[in-house]
Amino acid sequence: MSKTIITVAGKDAVGIIAKICTYLADNEVNVEDISQTIVQGYFNMMMIVDTSGSSKPYAEMVTELEVLGDEIGVKIRCQREDIFTKMHRI
Amino acid sequence: MITIFEVNETNKMIEQERLDVRTITLGISLLDCCDSDLDALNRNIYDKITRLAKDLVSTGREIELEYGIPIVNTRISVTPIALVGGGACRSPEDFVEVAKTLDRAARDTGVNFLGGYSAIVSKGMTPTDEALIRSIPTALASTERVCSSVNIGSTKTGINMDAVKLMGEIVRETAEATKENNSLGCAKLVVLCNAPDDNPFMAGAFHGVTEADVVINVGVSGPGVIKHALEGVRGENFEVLCETVKKTAFKVTRAGQLVAQEASERLGIPFGIVDLSLAPTPSVGDSVAGILEEMGLESAGAPGTTAALALLNDQVKKGGIMASSFVGGLSGAFIPVSEDQGMIDAVNRGALTLEKLEAMTCVCSVGLDMIAIPGNTPASTISGIIADEAAIGMINQKTTAVRLIPVIGKDVGDTVEFGGLLGHAPVQQVNRFGCADFINRGGRIPAPIHSFKN
Numbered sequence: 254m255s256k257t258i259i260t261v262a263g264k265d266a267v268g269i270i271a272k273i274c275t276y277l278a279d280n281e282v283n284v285e286d287i288s289q290t291i292v293q294g295y296f297n298m299m300m301i302v303d304t305s306g307s308s309k310p311y312a313e314m315v316t317e318l319e320v321l322g323d324e325i326g327v328k329i330r331c332q333r334e335d336i337f338t339k340m341h342r343i
Numbered sequence: 344m345i346t347i348f349e350v351n352e353t354n355k356m357i358e359q360e361r362l363d364v365r366t367i368t369l370g371i372s373l374l375d376c377c378d379s380d381l382d383a384l385n386r387n388i389y390d391k392i393t394r395l396a397k398d399l400v401s402t403g404r405e406i407e408l409e410y411g412i413p414i415v416n417t418r419i420s421v422t423p424i425a426l427v428g429g430g431a432c433r434s435p436e437d438f439v440e441v442a443k444t445l446d447r448a449a450r451d452t453g454v455n456f457l458g459g460y461s462a463i464v465s466k467g468m469t470p471t472d473e474a475l476i477r478s479i480p481t482a483l484a485s486t487e488r489v490c491s492s493v494n495i496g497s498t499k500t501g502i503n504m505d506a507v508k509l510m511g512e513i514v515r516e517t518a519e520a521t522k523e524n525n526s527l528g529c530a531k532l533v534v535l536c537n538a539p540d541d542n543p544f545m546a547g548a549f550h551g552v553t554e555a556d557v558v559i560n561v562g563v564s565g566p567g568v569i570k571h572a573l574e575g576v577r578g579e580n581f582e583v584l585c586e587t588v589k590k591t592a593f594k595v596t597r598a599g600q601l602v603a604q605e606a607s608e609r610l611g612i613p614f615g616i617v618d619l620s621l622a623p624t625p626s627v628g629d630s631v632a633g634i635l636e637e638m639g640l641e642s643a644g645a646p647g648t649t650a651a652l653a654l655l656n657d658q659v660k661k662g663g664i665m666a667s668s669f670v671g672g673l674s675g676a677f678i679p680v681s682e683d684q685g686m687i688d689a690v691n692r693g694a695l696t697l698e699k700l701e702a703m704t705c706v707c708s709v710g711l712d713m714i715a716i717p718g719n720t721p722a723s724t725i726s727g728i729i730a731d732e733a734a735i736g737m738i739n740q741k742t743t744a745v746r747l748i749p750v751i752g753k754d755v756g757d758t759v760e761f762g763g764l765l766g767h768a769p770v771q772q773v774n775r776f777g778c779a780d781f782i783n784r785g786g787r788i789p790a791p792i793h794s795f796k797n
Contacts, residue, residue, distance in 0.1 A: 258350055288347050299347040312408050330354065332411035334345065339597045341349040 675708020
């Protein structure tokens, strides 16, 4: 199964990574890589995660992360990695 | 490994530049549904479509959610009904019953359009072809989601001028039959030359007889993405311009290829083709005219428009072809008027005429598309416009199409609202000189000399 990319964008605040990682840990999702920047107070993060050990249906995770993002005040997107690799790698 | 910049670029394309997959179209052969009894035929058709397409819409939604790319439409195309209904339909009224069955199947599977209420009459018409064609006005007026197309010519066969004459009348009758609704029936009717068998886009989609039993075709889009990319190379020379279009088209098509493969795998249905078209929508920023203007034209329709469109069309193909294992359908830039805010603006400011649009169809992927004309335009004039487009297609070995809407009760200066993706259109001036004697000659125009390659 392909990897999943989680992107988080929005105004920086305390505990963004903690809350997202707690959700991922609770759902048996393994975080493999994190890269993050803050530009002019705006938080921008990308995580590469492996969902193969999770029993949560993919669609449900997409929706729950979106809701979690709304609670924190950031935009969280959860997408299968293929959409990016197909577009940017030959 | 993929970088944060690449991820952000893709998501920006989706969120701000309206990158989407325009349609997943399930092509279904109905040849094995043929029966001499009309009820049995209708039952076979309904059962086969609803069996094969039952998971189509939900699978589209699933892919959309998992990859985060919008899939705007899920649709169905079927074998031209003139072939399927030949054994059972004795009259136009019988064919209308089949249209209603198709409509019911489309509604029950949740797709927004079903194409293939069609006849292929590029050289001649059988009595059943003619019965289907004569049923089109009633069929389109009494259904919601059925799309109809008639192929009246090809480079190999020439142009069937009897069919061209008939289609001028049918377009008018369809306009009359749906006049309560701004003659909307005509938005679901297209007259083609060199129609492809695997086109996923409406209204011209049908599942040709060269196709397998069932197949997945995908149409991509993305005018906004191309326009945005060109904003970054303002003032640069044509080499840079072309390279930019090509690279962007590659990325857009890769998204389509991925969706096509996923849909094919999840539905257990073979992948057919990706149609790498730039299909505009009435939304701001999703316009092919916008790309032409970004290239340096004051308005779409200005001198230079045909050259700009030619290079756009060619670079889209060059970039897209390497991005997909199978490319087909119409593939290129669409130039509908009502579905493209930039084109509507160009018509309104007097920059874009029907004649200029005709010139543009020589180098774009299809033809005169979604153009509102005065409701009192004679049938023979509509036939004349169809013949002109078919001639362009026949001689240049390309697909051309005509989707004109003579809006009953409206004239130049009025605007017509079609709603949704079909948009709105100013009623355009048509050349007022007649061609009735030419159209009334009857018979056919022979195949051009360059078709004899054997």
